[in-house]
Amino acid sequence: MEINQLEIQVRKHMNMICDVSAATSVLSWDQETYMPSGAAYARAEQTSTLAALIHQMMTGDTAKKLSDEIQDTLQQNKEVSALAKLFLDDYSKACKLPEELVRKTSKATSLAHESWKNARQASDFSLFHNSLQELVELKSEAAELYGYAQDRYDALLNLYEPGLTATELTPVFQTLKTATIELLQSIEPHKEKVSDELMLRRYPQEAQLAFSAQLAEKIGFNFENGRIDLAAHPFCTSFSQYDVRLTTRVNEHDLGPCFYGVIHEAGHGLYEQGFSSDLARTFGAEGASMGIHESQSLLWENVITRSEEFWHFALPYLKSHFPDKADGVTPRDFYKAVNKVQPSLIRVDADEVTYNMHIILRFEIEQMMINGNVKIADIPELWREKMQTYLGIVPENDAKGALQDIHWSFGGFGYFPSYTLGKLYAAMLWKRIRHDIPSIHNHIANGEFSHLLQWLRTHIHQYGRTKKPSELMIALTGESLNSTDFIDYIQHKFADVYR
Amino acid sequence: MEINQLEIQVRKHMNMICDVSAATSVLSWDQETYMPSGAAYARAEQTSTLAALIHQMMTGDTAKKLSDEIQDTLQQNKEVSALAKLFLDDYSKACKLPEELVRKTSKATSLAHESWKNARQASDFSLFHNSLQELVELKSEAAELYGYAQDRYDALLNLYEPGLTATELTPVFQTLKTATIELLQSIEPHKEKVSDELMLRRYPQEAQLAFSAQLAEKIGFNFENGRIDLAAHPFCTSFSQYDVRLTTRVNEHDLGPCFYGVIHEAGHGLYEQGFSSDLARTFGAEGASMGIHESQSLLWENVITRSEEFWHFALPYLKSHFPDKADGVTPRDFYKAVNKVQPSLIRVDADEVTYNMHIILRFEIEQMMINGNVKIADIPELWREKMQTYLGIVPENDAKGALQDIHWSFGGFGYFPSYTLGKLYAAMLWKRIRHDIPSIHNHIANGEFSHLLQWLRTHIHQYGRTKKPSELMIALTGESLNSTDFIDYIQHKFADVYR
Helix, strand or coil, X not given: CCHHHHHHHHHHHHHHHHHXXXXXXXXXXXXXXXXXXXXXXHHHHHHHHXXXXXXXXXXXXXXXXXXXXXXXXXXXXXXXXXXXXXXXXXXXXXXXXXXXXXXXXXXXXXXXXXXXXXXXXXXXXXXXXXXXXXXXXXXXXXXXXXXXXXXXXXXXXXXXXXXXXXXXXXXXXXXXXXXXXXXXXXXXXXXXXXXXXXXXXXXXXHHHHXXXXXXXXXXXXXXXXXXXXXXXXXXXXXXXXXXXXXXXXXXXXXXXXXXXXXXXXXXXXXXXXXXXXXXXXXXXXXXXXXXXXXXXXXXXXXXXXXXXHHHHHHHHHHHHHCXXXXXXXXXXXXXXXXXXXXXXXXXXXXXXXXHHHHHHHHHHHHHHHHCCCCCHHHHHHHHHHHHHHHHCCCCCCHHHCCCCCCHHHHCCCCCCHHHHHHHHHHHHHHHHHHHHCCCHHHHHHHXXXXXXXXXXXXXXXXHCCCCCHHXXXXXXXXXXXXXXXXXXXXXXXXXXXXX | CCHHHHHHHHHHHHHHHHHHHHHHHHHHHHHHHCCCHHHHHHHHHHHHHHHHHHHHHHHCHHHXXXXXXXXXXXXXXXXXXXXXXXXXXXXXXXXCCCHHHHHHHHHHHHHHHHHHHHHHHHCCCHHHHHHHHHHHHHHHXXXXXXXXXXXXXXXXXXXXXXXXXXXXXXXXXXXXXXXXXXXXXXXHHHHHHCCCHHHHCCCCHHHHHHHHHHHHHHHCCCHHHEXXXXXXXXXXXXXXXXXXXXXXXXXXCEHHHHHHHHHHHHHHHHHXXXXXXXXXXXXXXXXXXXXXXXXXXXXXXXXXXXXXHHHHHHHHHHHHHCCCCCCCCCHHHHHHHCCCCCCCCCHHHCCCCCHHHHHHHHHHHHHHHHCCCCCHHHHHHXXXXXXXXXXXXCCCCHHHXXXXXXXXXXXCCCCCHHHHHHXXXXXXXXXXXXXXXXXXXXXXXXXXXXXXXXXXXXXXXXXXXXXXXXXXXXXXXXXXXXXXXXXXXXXXXXXXXXX
């Protein structure tokens, strides 16, 4: 086959797979937002069938023929596109799993999601036990089939962060753990200086949603190609770069979950909306990795919208949505309120300093699960022990402990480290951004976010998944993954917050 | 293959097709309810890919093998299940269309839907012209491929009402037209006796939705397996009998569109929720025909909830949702207000008497389109002429004329007659129901709908599509399609309303 013809055929085949994959995402989004409760079983059948179809298309005769041709072309030392290389990688990976396992896993995750919801509502881990057991077994089987050098967990970690190993990650996390404990100790004597009372006033639901959507639009989220809905858990999903869905939740006595939920997910959404149009309906229209994806959400959520400059800009908007809530309040008051450091039970509500401890805890427990070093029934107790050790607090029930997160219910073992990777990447990028856009702090204070967004579009978003995370980071920062910039960032920031 | 084995294989193959078909329905529902505007083109690609996949599964090697086996079995005079027969019918039908046509039609309808929305908003038929032209051509091509005895239109009519021809339908419609004109003339001198002012007071949106949902639940719609959302056009779609979605719209100065929109769609929804669980994920989990489906919505909407007895039951609920709106009002006042007869421009807002004139008009224009007897550009003018002749009024713009309905934008030529068939079937069924449940009028007045629902479940719903419409109607009424019962019903009802 001519190379041009090959590239066209590869793209066409990816188009079909991406369309079915998008349909699967619509079904999942619907399940999280609007689906009636009695439909869970039927929905599980549907997503399982789509997963099987995708797997068939990923591994069937057409895919094999195209992959063989790409390999032949490469062996002749001819160039193929980045998309063709992605196709070859994904084909090889897909071929490692038999269709029956894919179908079983899809159905098991769909049903586990329901049992997790019930278990969390009843705060009873035992209701989730069997589902989790099944998912650990299925994912361990998948890890064996994917293969790994050293640690079975790496095979799953690589699904989210290509190329990274637990062995590399462990010392990075160790340094971070030590620095975090030191920083927490240095904050402790000053903890009375910061109160989040300002965020805990009564903020009516409709106004919270309107305020959050307005600010998401200000930072650049395009509502012609996206929307926000309510869900139990904030997330961002996309059905193409032209249809990006965010969700959030509202607590009328805390502005944080809704507003920062929206901004965080909008950060993901800006990445999804920013892929080159040339990548539409291809395997390139995804983030470079979950860690890079998370760097985008955290850059906006933490670095930008938890800065003092941001609140200079945002306060008048807040006052217009909540006329009576912020009389006599200064931007610095809000800056301090949204940066209160306090060990807490719920990961998604944690501050920038303690957050990583939640991730390290999950990383350690996940590794044990996948390596068969802990009984599923013992997880709640293990969780309580680690919370005591790392943050000095213990959840009074499983809903606030091992049941709080959705991730294990969709079999996402290996996903959690992405959150901390995102923080580390964001700090590395932020150093470079301040260098490239010296007036960035003024821009933020004036609500001019287009320079920053343009920078992200140019250097990160447009490439989607056609560049590897390490390739992107080394090109932009000259360095590979480390915690130095992040530790530097939180030390300076929280010295200022607690000065 | 053993017959048992064959039945299992057929069911398994239907399961996969039904799952993908359900996914397509989720994508369409989302497009109508929540999808951001900029996503239309990407969504069209996605639904087109799913349509192509369904077509491949309907006509591929597996389907061929199973169909051959069913045919062999039948030729040996052995029994096969009703589902296997449906599979054979649908296989034969699907094989008549090449995949390319299916894909093109799916994409064209997705895009036509957007251009129809724009055209209707701008009230400019020319914006819809090219899309409609393309759909007429694609559907005419499909009709030729399906084949027909006499009239090309029949091939499309049969997609909605299996076995019916335009030749049979024309005299039924003729009788109905004559009786309608006579009834309208007999009402004319008394028209001042009925006012709908009661429905045109200000009813706030949230309360309309709550009242409508409450009454939908009272008649038996199960919200564990369904929900109601807002959309430009009321419709009912289902992703399985466990997930039935209704939509409605709200005019705060008219209670009718929301309330009767919900009840009408809930009537469809009760049918969908009532299929035997044995039919889940099979070709049997559909209505017997569009006409039978419509008989279910219209029975609830017109016969039940536009009766005087119903308003005896419903008025206290209405008063609780709208405390100040119905002081001193009697059930008979509401009964009259919701049965005002008046020629009007919009089909979905028409009363029971004039409604069929809207359908006959569309039936005549559709036939001309599909038979190539009218230029697309001339449709708005033809519409105005027929409105003048049949109802004595003329739309002042296309939005209130030929652009008012969604149906042609999804290529649904042959669909419109179903609405009037539904009225005729509903009246035929109603005669039998009054015979079988003599105290039905008391039940309605007391809000006891379970006997009626049980009757419908037993005699109609459970069978889904495993019985043909004529088979169902003859078994239940001893008669084939006619307009006698309906004419009798409207003559008596409106003599009472206008007495």
